[in-house]
Amino acid sequence: MIPYKTIIKIDRAGKQSVYIQLTNQFIDLIKERILPPRTKLPGSRTLADLIGLHRKTVIACYEELTLQGWIESIPKKGTFVHKDIPILQQQKWTKKAANKKDDKAGFTFKQNPILDRKFPQDYAEDYMYVNDGVSDERLTPIKELSIIYRKIANKKRTIKYMNYGTTYGNPELRETLVCYLNETRGLNITKDNILITRGSQMGMFLASQLLVENQDYIIVGETNYSSSDTTFEYANAKLLRVKVDENGLNTHDIEKLCKKYNIKAVYTTPHHHHPTTVTLCAKRRMHLLNLAKTYCFAILEDDYDYDFHYNHAPILPLASHDTCGNVIYVGSICKTVAPVFRVGYLIAPKTFVDECARLRRFVDRQGDAILELTFSNFIKEGSLDRHIKKVIKIYKARRDLFCKLLKEELSDYLSFEIPKGGMALWVTLNKKYSWDTVTEIAKQHKLIISEWQRYDVANTKHNAIRIGFSCYNDIEAREFVKRFKKTMQGIDIKESFS
Template sequence: MNSPIIETLFSQILINNHNERPVYLQISDEILMLIKNGKLGSNQKLPSSREISKMLGVNRVTVSKAFEELQAQGWLESFVGRGTFVSSHIPTFEPKKLQDSIVQLGLKTAGFKVNDNQYVANLYFVPTSMLHLDDGYPDPKQAPLQELYRAYRNQLTRSGLYDKFGAYGSPDGSEMYRDSISNYLNETRNLKTTKKNILSIRGTLMGINLVCTSLINPGDVIVSGIPGWQRAEHNFLHAKAKHIGIPIDENGIIIEELENICRKTKVRMVYVTPHHHYPTTVSLRIDRRLELLRLANEYGFIIFEDDYDFDFHYNNRPLLPLASADENGMVIYCGSFSKSFSPAFRMGYLVASENVIEHLANVRILLDRQGDHILDNAMAEILTDGTVQRYTRKALSVYHERRDYFCSLLKNELGDIINFSVPEGGMTVWAEFEKNLDLKKITDQAYSKGLYFSDGNVHKYASFNKNATRLGFASSTIDNLSQSIDILKRIVL
């Protein structure tokens, strides 16, 4: 005969018939909790399945399935003619107070130490507003999504399924992707590559992290322009490198400052966005480009060239990358389709000498065994058939129109409080607000009215503290841009 205490424990088990979790699993969960909370001890005999079914008003088979589940996990033992018992092999749990026995979804704190100071805080915000002047994202409506979908589907239905799905491939990316990227870059950027110079990556940040992990040692000096991209700089700091910022002007990073540093200390790498400097969008002038390459050859430092939006240059043809003039293998060139198609697509590439790619691939295998070969092959297909090139020409025209319209709005409606230059390319305007305006307060008010844009805090440094931010135009329609400026105008004027 069961004790009144045991019968009370089982009679208090609650069954939720509207819960998606099967009833027998709900019962097994409750019994397990009684064991873990010390309410049922080792070798404790349980009421029979018949008795429990009566207490809970469920079918006896349901209770038997709950017992079987716990037996399979080792929590219960069943003996013919004797009944079901809490396993004799489990330790004795200390009884917990009633309030401590409540099951909470999602543990908040780990039982082990987490060294938060190892990483700089990488804050992020996902806006949900209808309108946005973002950091310079493309309009996914312009992207060839249907063509990419068909190409991806083709990869799933064509022959060679074992090669695609049955085994791991090369960590540097699918051969088809690397070959198509090589041809694409040679044709559009005047690079001189083969597939052996290409490494498939999941976006620019992965490329930066991989290079820092593979080629940067603690104490190495990395130089970049200020203001710059803090996500990149945080990677430098995590690699325990010494980061030195040099100023930029309307013609990009000031090369004389870099040369002064090189004369005093050994520089391992220079990170640069020469096509459209992030965040100010200025282009690195040709004489500075050539001088940067000369210094790299003289002092032996790596140039990490982040060419995040090469295709979108409006006033003339895009300036060719530094990598196109690199004859000594000093440049690691990085590109991504995130700024061409959508940030949701994590597809990119690193370009470097063969021995560097082999080394990066060897390290990459520890992080990401091989990437997504199926998606890579789909992208290769629409690169090879000219889809990407046609999309780029179309999107360039759309974004050019949006840039001109947006800049005319800024000048005509907000010209008294915002100073800016019409960008030669890219997807944003670098806008400097009057000093007496509180950008944080303005962005908060705008967001409450359905418009998101950055308060510019991520672009501030001890040596650079302008009241400025990036206002993206490419991802918004003409009508959306009008609505956005109207909201901003009503706030600041």
């Protein structure tokens, strides 16, 4: 007879019900073939006496096992392990196998090398990271947002938003954003032209999935936002690259490509080109819009940091000048407030928005309606504008300090132009140095530069990367520059001995 008293262990202080603990242990015994098919189980009274449990607990266990199909009760004969349970094919049991995690799937699946990116690893808190230019989460208006969120959540009328809603996003936020974007960005849109997304990246993904068919051509900059490259390539697009200079994308090069290829879309970050930070000049903006009309391609405008301009007022987006329905405009509140709040938008002609909403249903059924209502109120109450005014002053001061420190301490190693806006610098390394070497030595000084190669996918050897300044306060900026200087001095010392 199976030594039930020895092999079954019950934790009476555990959170799991006793009958469930007993059920799970019986399932393990059946799976491991300690109790093979057709094995007769002891009666409920007998088993209860053996392991010191109440008979009702054993009965509840047997009922659960029967419902799950592990055992069957045969009238006048007893309870048996089900006769039709197949043998579970397992590797031979060893202590090593028992402790091994399932790192490798036991099935085949599609692995796309396009998605193979080397994102930053986790390091201790005393490490500093070179980032693309991100908002400082410490400046997030958490108290104000939490008050609005709590007020909305406590209202009876909010109950209706707890169920499934529209894939277009919360109607109130859509109405609020229509008014806000029309006023601040010179757009002329209605509620039918806007889809709420979980950040601008979702907008780009939806757009690329709908635009690209059978390796269509998309034009991007020679230097470009690497995540957009990945998004388009994942959609099976072919990328054609054009030069980027101090006036942004070279639209004359775009025109030449339009005469040679059937272009489906042009991706651009015209306000502050990513990664170089330059602004697309007025002449090229108008030229690009005319090309889109002539050659019937879409302009995917990613306005990721519209609010952050320091030298003068923000430049109106291409979407504000579009009269022919060629521009797909994506943006978000994530960069402005905090990345954790995944609230963005896609703006386009109604027919395209409708199709995006249909596709979105199978990507992400809907957004967080309560969070979206919170941001609707946050915008209507003027809190977003107040927050923007506050952080612009802070980020401008941080830009000025960061640029000053780099010029004073690292001018022998780096060169850059002071950006008119945004949250990052485009920094060129002296040609005698390599970012590969800098990256390696920087780790010794707890400074992490990850995946710098993504800034030169066209292999032009420009030797520049994007360095964010907005998340560093006065002390942190000085520490960052100090570590960078030690890195470069370390390279000089190393090369002098080689």
